[in-house]
């Protein structure tokens with residue numbers, strides 16, 4: 001495949017409107033789009049440029065069904081734990097509303113995962129030199145590139161990780177070797193809703209200058 005041509009899409013518009021899209025149509029996604037997304041993923045920075053990744057693209061109905069079962073079981077456990085936990089202190093009505101919206105879209109995905117046309121499982125290898133959190137993290141910039149490319153193509157994605165609680169079942173299903181780690185399970189499809197900005201803190205609230213805790217107005 002050749003390199004994609006640069007379009008007029010404003011990168012900041014793409015970044016600013018890429019969010020977890022969990023309600024996806026079952027309509028097929030062209031293979032070229034998937035390859036473009038993986039092309040974008042493989043442009044990402046990575047430790048020593050060893051490119052410690054493989055991308056499993058799942059379109060087979062039976063395999064999607066099994067992944068759905070695995071994901072739903074973990075979602076149900078996660079939901080039960082969340083419901084049993086007290087709300088974080090100082091939760092405003094607005095915060096509670098946002099949390100409810102995320103739970104409702106999470107529930108939709110957990111109920112419909114096998115209906116999405118494509119599930120991508122990016123797998124990462126750990127680097128030989130153990131640098132703590134960085135050792136296995138090369139896969140995540142690749143995932144972000146993949147999701148931004150999807151957004152630029154009008155495709156919805158969501159970064160999910162709950163399957164990791166039962167990663168063994170995913171390995172067994174797909175023949176994934178022990179040294180490859182399933183970093184995420186990403187449903188891909190044409191969104192039912194619209195892209196838009198997710199709620200985030202302002203830059204000033206999360207930026208320190210020269211010294212931890214020092215802010216500029």
Ligand SMILES: Cc1cc2nc3c(=O)[nH]c(=O)nc-3n(C[C@H](O)[C@H](O)[C@H](O)COP(=O)(O)O)c2cc1C
Pocket residue numbers: 018019020021022102106109158159160161162163197198199
């Ligand atoms: C490390 C990580 C793990 C995540 N795991 C899940 C998951 O298992 N299921 C899910 O529905 N969303 C998952 N998400 C998506 C987040 O819930 C989502 O990014 C967050 O709520 C912000 O929403 P927005 O991207 O729509 O603004 C995960 C995101 C990250 C970065």
